[in-house]
Amino acid sequence: MSGKIPRKPVGVLLALAGVIGTGTLASAPQATAASAASAVSVTVNGTAGLGSIPGGAIGLNTAVYDSNMNDTPIPGLLKAAGINALRYPGGSYSDIYNWQTNVAQGGYDAPNTSFANFMGTAQAASASPVITVNYGTGTPALAASWVQNATVTNKYGVSYWEVGNEVYGNGTYGANWETDAHCQTSSGTPVTVGSEPSQTYGCGPGTYATNVLSYMSAMKAVSSNAHVCAVLTTPGGWPDNVTNPQTSPLPWNQTVLTALGAKTDCVIVHYYPGGSSAAAMLTATSQISGIVSTVKSEISQYAKVDPASVPILVSEANSNVDMDTQPNALFAADMYMTWLENGVSNVDWWDEHNGPGTNPPSIVNGAQDYGDYGIFSSGGNNSGVTEPAVETPFAPYYGIEMLSKLGGPGDTMVNSTSSNALVRVHAVRRAGGNLDLLIDNEDPGTSYTVNLAYNGFTPTGSPTVFTFANNGNSITSTTQSSASSVTVAPYTLTVVQVPGSGGGGVTAPGAPGQPxxxxxxxxxxxxxxxxxxxxxxxxxxxxxxxxxxxxxxxxxxxxxxxxxxxxxxxxxxxxxxxxxxxxxxxxxxxxxxxxxxxxxxxxxxVPPPSNASCAVHYAISSSWSGGFGAAITVTNRAATAVNGWTLTFSWPDSGEAVQSGWNGTWSQTGSTVTVANAAWNGTIAASGGTASVGFNGTDTGQDPAPTVFALNGTVCANN
Incomplete structure (x- = not known):
C-alpha cells in the first residue's frame, strides 16, 4: 500500500552511501560485450574452513509502521527463502517505540504489529528475534521489562538485544535522524532531533556508553544470557572517524569501546554501500573483510577483550542502487556470505516491506525498479508506477533464497577462489560431506564456463544445479553429469550441489571443535x-x-x-x-x-616481546572523514640512555599514510613509516625516559593501529 514511512531521510541514506562507496567507482569492473562463454577457473579448498553458518544468520528487518508485516503468507515465504532471523521494531522507530503500549511517539503504528503479533510471525517462520530496545526516549527499566516478557514470561528465546538504532545520527555529528532525549543545550534544556551540533551537549558517544552500561545492568539482571549489543559506526562509513569537540573529542567507536571495556557483550554495525552504478555497488563487498578486521582490532585495542568472544551483528544491510532488480539479488547473496565468512553472527536485510520510493522509477536491464528497499511489494504507487500485488517477491528475495540451496546452520563454509573478479564464489561443505558452490556472475553481458577444481574434496556423483536467472521470478533446477565445469549466464546466481565423501555407508569423523x-x-x-x-x-x-x-x-x-x-x-x-x-x-x-x-x-x-628494552604507546587523538591524528610515546626501559633514535612501523591498511608530523623527521616508503628524532629530543633517558611524537594522517575509511614498532632496529613492546 502507499504511504509507507521511510526508515530515515533519503538525504541521509545517500550521504551514507556516498561515503561508504568512496573509492569503489574507479576500480569497478566494466561490463564486457555479450559473447560466447569465456573460461573462468574456480578452486575450492575443502580443508580451509571459514567457520560454521550460525543459527539465525540470515535475517530480515520488520517495522511497526508496516501494515503487511504479519500477513498470512509471510511465514511461508520467509521459510521458503531460508530467512531464520527477524529484527524488530524497525530502524529509527526503535528509538521512539514503547513495546508495552505499542505506541511510537510521533510516529505511526500499523494495526496488528505489536510485539506479540510480531512473535507470532517469527515463531511461525522459525525465525530468531533480534530486538532493538528504545534508547532514544526509553529507559533501562522499560528495556528490562521487555526482556522479562520475552525471556522469562514467554520464553521466546531472544538472544540479541540492541541498545538503540543508529544513535550516532542524533545530532552529535551534524546529521539528525535519530531521536535521542539525552541531548541538551549548553543551558541544560533538553533537545532531540534537529539540534545543531555546536549547540548540542550530553548526547555523544561517552553518554551513550554510560547509558549502555545502565541498560546492560538492568537487562542482564533479568536474563544473564541476554547479549546486550552496543551500536558502533561502520569502519569506512560516515561518521566513522569524525569528531566533535563538544560531545565527541575522540571517535565514536574508540569512546564507546573504551568505556564498555570488559563488559563489551556484542556490537552492531549497519551496511549501505552504493555509489552511482551497479558495478560500484557489486564490488563494495570487497570492503567487508576490512570492516570486520577493523572492528575486531578496535575491540581488542580499546575494550581490551578477545574479539572472538564478542559477536558482531549487521542488523541493517541493503544497497542503494537498483534495489528491486537483478543487481541487488546478486549483491544480496554475495553480501550475506561475505559477512558470514568473515565471522559475523547475523545479517538483517532492510526490510520486509518498505514501499516504493518517491523518485522517478527506472528500468534496469529490462526490469522495473521501484526504489523499494523491501523484499516484498507493498502494492503502492509513490512515483507514478504501481508496484505488483502485495507480497510479490522482488529480486533480492530470490537472491536470499539461493543461500538456502548453498547451506544451512551448522554447515561449514570453506575457502574458494575465482580467476575473474566478476565471478564471485562461495563454498559450503554439508554435514554429510557434500560440497555446494555459489557462483555469482556479476557481468551483465558475458556467459562463463566455470572450470571447477577441488582440494581436499573428491566429487562422487552428478551435481544438481540451481539457477536464478536475470529478471527471473523463480529458481530453477536441473542435474548435470559433470562436476568439473558449469556454464553461467550473465547476471545470474548459480548453486552447484556436488555429491562427495560421506556415501557408501561410511560416516566420516565429525569436525574438531574451535581451536x-x-x-x-x-x-x-x-x-x-x-x-x-x-x-x-x-x-x-x-x-x-x-x-x-x-x-x-x-x-x-x-x-x-x-x-x-x-x-x-x-x-x-x-x-x-x-x-x-x-x-x-x-x-x-x-x-x-x-x-x-x-x-x-x-x-x-603474534605480539611483540613483553620484555623488550623499549615500549610504545599508540593512540588516535583526533579524526575526521578521510584523515586522523595520532600520538606515539616511546619509553626507554633499558638501563642506559638512548642517544639518537629512529622509530619505524608499517601500516596494516594500504589506505593509511602520514601527511605531516611533529617532534621528529617523518618519511614514508610504501607502507613503512620512519620518524627520526629532532635536534632537541635525541636523548631518551634510561629506565623509563620517554619521547613523544605525533602526526596527522590520511585514510580511506579505516585506520587500524600498527602492530609492530622498532626503535633503532629493536622491536618494542606494546604499551
Whole structure:
C-alpha cells in the first residue's frame, strides 16, 4: 500500500552511501560485450574452513509502521527463502517505540504489529528475534521489562538485544535522524532531533556508553544470557572517524569501546554501500573483510577483550542502487556470505516491506525498479508506477533464497577462489560431506564456463544445479553429469550441489571443535621468535575411530599448508613472525583415511616481546572523514640512555599514510613509516625516559593501529 514511512531521510541514506562507496567507482569492473562463454577457473579448498553458518544468520528487518508485516503468507515465504532471523521494531522507530503500549511517539503504528503479533510471525517462520530496545526516549527499566516478557514470561528465546538504532545520527555529528532525549543545550534544556551540533551537549558517544552500561545492568539482571549489543559506526562509513569537540573529542567507536571495556557483550554495525552504478555497488563487498578486521582490532585495542568472544551483528544491510532488480539479488547473496565468512553472527536485510520510493522509477536491464528497499511489494504507487500485488517477491528475495540451496546452520563454509573478479564464489561443505558452490556472475553481458577444481574434496556423483536467472521470478533446477565445469549466464546466481565423501555407508569423523590459542608470545632473540600452542576439542568418531589430526595454516590467497599431524588435541607452533597474523584450522582423519570437515578457524597476531628494552604507546587523538591524528610515546626501559633514535612501523591498511608530523623527521616508503628524532629530543633517558611524537594522517575509511614498532632496529613492546 502507499504511504509507507521511510526508515530515515533519503538525504541521509545517500550521504551514507556516498561515503561508504568512496573509492569503489574507479576500480569497478566494466561490463564486457555479450559473447560466447569465456573460461573462468574456480578452486575450492575443502580443508580451509571459514567457520560454521550460525543459527539465525540470515535475517530480515520488520517495522511497526508496516501494515503487511504479519500477513498470512509471510511465514511461508520467509521459510521458503531460508530467512531464520527477524529484527524488530524497525530502524529509527526503535528509538521512539514503547513495546508495552505499542505506541511510537510521533510516529505511526500499523494495526496488528505489536510485539506479540510480531512473535507470532517469527515463531511461525522459525525465525530468531533480534530486538532493538528504545534508547532514544526509553529507559533501562522499560528495556528490562521487555526482556522479562520475552525471556522469562514467554520464553521466546531472544538472544540479541540492541541498545538503540543508529544513535550516532542524533545530532552529535551534524546529521539528525535519530531521536535521542539525552541531548541538551549548553543551558541544560533538553533537545532531540534537529539540534545543531555546536549547540548540542550530553548526547555523544561517552553518554551513550554510560547509558549502555545502565541498560546492560538492568537487562542482564533479568536474563544473564541476554547479549546486550552496543551500536558502533561502520569502519569506512560516515561518521566513522569524525569528531566533535563538544560531545565527541575522540571517535565514536574508540569512546564507546573504551568505556564498555570488559563488559563489551556484542556490537552492531549497519551496511549501505552504493555509489552511482551497479558495478560500484557489486564490488563494495570487497570492503567487508576490512570492516570486520577493523572492528575486531578496535575491540581488542580499546575494550581490551578477545574479539572472538564478542559477536558482531549487521542488523541493517541493503544497497542503494537498483534495489528491486537483478543487481541487488546478486549483491544480496554475495553480501550475506561475505559477512558470514568473515565471522559475523547475523545479517538483517532492510526490510520486509518498505514501499516504493518517491523518485522517478527506472528500468534496469529490462526490469522495473521501484526504489523499494523491501523484499516484498507493498502494492503502492509513490512515483507514478504501481508496484505488483502485495507480497510479490522482488529480486533480492530470490537472491536470499539461493543461500538456502548453498547451506544451512551448522554447515561449514570453506575457502574458494575465482580467476575473474566478476565471478564471485562461495563454498559450503554439508554435514554429510557434500560440497555446494555459489557462483555469482556479476557481468551483465558475458556467459562463463566455470572450470571447477577441488582440494581436499573428491566429487562422487552428478551435481544438481540451481539457477536464478536475470529478471527471473523463480529458481530453477536441473542435474548435470559433470562436476568439473558449469556454464553461467550473465547476471545470474548459480548453486552447484556436488555429491562427495560421506556415501557408501561410511560416516566420516565429525569436525574438531574451535581451536584456541595459549602461550602466545615472542622474545627478543629475533623477528621469528613467536610461539603458540593450539588446542582443540576432539572430533566425534564416525564409522571408524579417529587416528590423528591434521593442522592447516591458511594463506591469504585461499590455499592452505599442512603444518603438523598429531594424535593429540594440541600442537605447539614456533618460528612465528612478530606482528604477523596467522589462521589455522584442524581436520580429523580416521583409521581408514577418511577426513572430517575442517574445524572453525582461529586467527591471531603474534605480539611483540613483553620484555623488550623499549615500549610504545599508540593512540588516535583526533579524526575526521578521510584523515586522523595520532600520538606515539616511546619509553626507554633499558638501563642506559638512548642517544639518537629512529622509530619505524608499517601500516596494516594500504589506505593509511602520514601527511605531516611533529617532534621528529617523518618519511614514508610504501607502507613503512620512519620518524627520526629532532635536534632537541635525541636523548631518551634510561629506565623509563620517554619521547613523544605525533602526526596527522590520511585514510580511506579505516585506520587500524600498527602492530609492530622498532626503535633503532629493536622491536618494542606494546604499551
Amino acid at each position: 584456541t590459542v595459549s602461550g602466545l608470545s615472542s622474545s627478543t632473540s629475533g623477528n621469528s621468535s613467536g610461539v603458540a600452542t593450539l588446542t582443540w576439542p576432539p572430533a566425534t568418531a564416525g564409522t571408524y575411530p579417529v587416528a590423528n589430526y591434521q593442522v592447516y595454516r591458511q594463506s591469504s590467497g585461499g590455499g592452505s599448508t599442512l603444518v603438523g599431524t598429531t594424535s593429540a588435541t594440541t600442537l605447539n607452533l614456533s618460528g612465528l613472525t612478530i606482528g604477523a597474523a596467522y589462521t589455522y584450522d584442524v581436520v580429523a582423519v580416521d583409521s581408514h583415511g577418511n577426513p572430517s570437515l575442517p574445524s572453525p578457524p582461529v586467527t591471531f597476531t
